[in-house]
Amino acid sequence: MPPFDFKEFLPTVPLQPGVYLMKSRADEVLYVGKARELRKRLSSYARIDQAQHGKTAMLLSQVRVIETIVTNTEKDALILESALIKQYRPKYNVILRDDKSYPLLKVTVQEQWPRLVMTRRRVKDGARYFGPFSSPSAMWETIRYLNSLFPLRRCKEKSLKPKSRPCLNHQMGRCLAPCADKVSGEEYLELVNNILLVLEGKNQQLVKELSRKMAQAAAELRFEEAAQLRDRINSLNKTLEKQQVVATHTRDQDVLGFARQEASVAVALLFIRKGVITGQQAFFLAEPVGTDPEVLNEVLSRFYGEEGRYLPQEILLPFAGTDDPLLAEWLSEQRGGSVTIACPQRGDRVRLLEMAEANARQVLVARKTRQTSWQALAGGLQKGLGLARLPERIECLDISNLGGKQAVGSLVCFVGGEMAKNRYRHYGIHTVEGPDDYAMMAEVLARRFAKGLAEGDMPDLLLVDGGKGQLGVAMQALADLGIPGTVELAGIAKEKAEEGEKLYRPGRKNPIILDRHSPVLLYLMRIRDEAHRYGITIHRRLRGKESLTSALEQIPRVGKARKELLLREIGSMHRLAQASEAELGAVAGIGPALAAQIWAHLHGGKK
Missing domain, CATH: 3.30.420.10 (Ribonuclease H-like superfamily/Ribonuclease H)
Known part of the structure; x- marks a missing residue:
């Protein structure tokens, strides 16, 4: 393909701030950039030798169209660039993918009775967020520590319903039971503020305030309260000793x-x-x-x-x-x-x-070590299975169903030895009635391979859960598309009678049996088990959705119209199961009496 003609293009580009989108022949956005002067910035690309092997040269070799959007200021260009990158996620822009999803601590200050919870998403809901925590174990230790010092409620309801008796957490001293009026709103919010001070790093300020209150409680002969405050102060002082103070200022x-x-x-x-x-x-x-x-x-x-x-x-x-x-x-x-x-x-x-x-x-250093380890493992995979090339990308398919019902195909993907969860897919079964795993697998693989062929997106190795039969289905799916042998295939059958896990390959009569401690076998088992886990998760969700739908349909006075109304207003089956009577009653056409009936039916008649 001829390279992009900058010589003809550049005279048409204005000398104004703006954003440029580099696109491929298939109209895919490859890169989004911004510039103070569009022509000057784009002319710098014309000076790059596309015969080189760098990432920029590789990008330019694929560019067929460049679109420009002029903005009033460079700051407007920066904001627009950010929005377009979020929209298109171009492959050559910096997309910050971390190896981990770091947890956050969330204090639900927008609620009447706030809670301290773990979350992995920061949203604009009025809550206070702290983190991310690079170590989940450290995060959970922080939660346990704060809960022991300042026992906020642990129930998941956003709004509390009054109860005559508090739950077991109150009896264990782990909750002040605002639901049973065991604590005033003022006292409860004071604990919330104390937690916020700790999470903001203001331990010393909190220690001073608690010391003042301890002295006051002792002077007024409230010795039990003073002892409780003393224990909190001692615990906070121990935490202060462990904190790594790196600056004397108070800036963030x-x-x-x-x-x-x-x-x-x-x-x-x-x-x-x-x-x-x-x-x-x-x-x-x-x-x-x-x-x-x-x-x-x-x-x-x-x-x-x-x-x-x-x-x-x-x-x-x-x-x-x-x-x-x-x-x-x-x-x-x-x-x-x-x-x-x-x-x-x-x-x-x-x-x-x-x-x-x-x-x-x-x-x-860690990345290089991981890559070296993966290269050794990939070489072992290639040799052990007799593959034509290193299996950089491996996919595994699992079929989950219960007597042929709620059937789902789950496909997981590993790239470079690591899970690539953005490539996980699940497939509904549309053409198979009854429990026929082979037919279900054939349907899913036909769809997966057809799309992969059209988009040039095939795995290096497809692993199927099963033996010769399942492997034969995968081979036939490729043959039906006229591309037999283009994807390496393998089947992994579960251990029976202490024989060990068996690996099956096309064109080989007998299975490959590796040592049970072989890194290659353990890695393939890990992929197979991840496909099981992902499939079971989706399958349970489908079963739960169907059972809740069935439960709704069994309630007198709740027909199809009211069921759809509830789902539209509440949002989902999961939210419907968690909704309070007040939330259900607020839906138009439901009312308090029917809301109470629905709530009782969904919760087994328990108040």
Whole structure:
């Protein structure tokens, strides 16, 4: 294909700020960028030799169309660029995919009786979010610690219903039972504020306040209350001793570490709140497009452009990016207060940058170790199964059904030895009646391979759960599409009578039996078990949805129209099962009496 003709294109591009979209022949958006002067920025691409092997050259070799959108200011271009990247998720832009989904702590301050809960999503619901926590175990330890000091309610209801008797948590001293009027609203909210102070890193301020209250309680001969406050103070002081204080100020800072190894880049962010490190997050970028300053600013745009992201007062960078003043202005508007972007050259802040850089370098070391380990495992897979090439991408299909009902095909994907959950898929069964696993598998594979053939998106190895029969179905699915042998296939059959797991391959009469401790076998079993887990999760959801639908249809006075009305207003079957009588009664056409009947029916008649 001829390269994109910049010579003919550039004279048509304005010298104004704006955004440009690079597209492929199939009209796929490959890259979105912004510029202070569009023509000047795009002309820099014309000087790149497309015969080179870099990521930018690879991008340009695929570009067939470039569209430009002119904006009034460069800041408008920055905002539009961020929105378009979220919309299209172009393959050559920096997309911050972390290896983990870090948990957050959420204090539901918008509720009458707030709770402390774990979540993995930050949304604009009025709650206070803290984190992310790089260690889930540390996060759960924090929850247990705070619950022991300040026992908030643990029930999941957003609004509490009055109860005559509190639950077991109250009897165990783990909840103050606001549902049974065992605590006043003022006292409860004081505990909530204490938790917020701890999570904000204001332990010392809280210790001073609790010490004052302890002295007051002792002076008024309330010795039991004073003893309780003393225990909380001692516990907080122990926590203060363990905290890694890295600054004497009280500002909130994010510190970015940047490390490059050949074409790869690692970025580590340290979150410092009130002078204390509260967490960190790291990202690996395989081959980002652009210079280091351009990559740095794109990382900042993507990270802080995420909805609900907490913005600190100061962001420390190891070197200047291309758009630091512009980003600082944009982020200040987002925060509703000043956000400073600085590149310190001396003092304590340089020490923080060195710490962040050490974390970024560790990401590269860990990545290299993981890649080396994967190459060894992939080589073992290729040799053990007799594959023509290294199986970089492996998919596994599992069929779940209960007597032929609620049947679903679940497909999981592993890339480079790791789960690629964005490639997981589940398939409803449309053409098979009754319990026929072979026919169900044939339907799913026909759909999977047909789409993969059309989009050029095939796995290196497809693993099916089963023996020769299931393997034969997969081979036939490829043959029916006229592409036999284009995808490596293998079947894995469960162990029977201590014979060990058996692996089946096309063209081989006898199964391959590997040592039960073989890394290759253990890896394939892990993939098979993940397909089982994913399939069972989807299957249970379908069963629960059907059983709840059946339960609704059994309620007198709830016909098809009212059922659809309830689902439309409440939102889903899951939410319907959790809804209170008041929420059900608020739906038009239901009313208090019918709401009480529906609620009792869905909860086994229990109040």
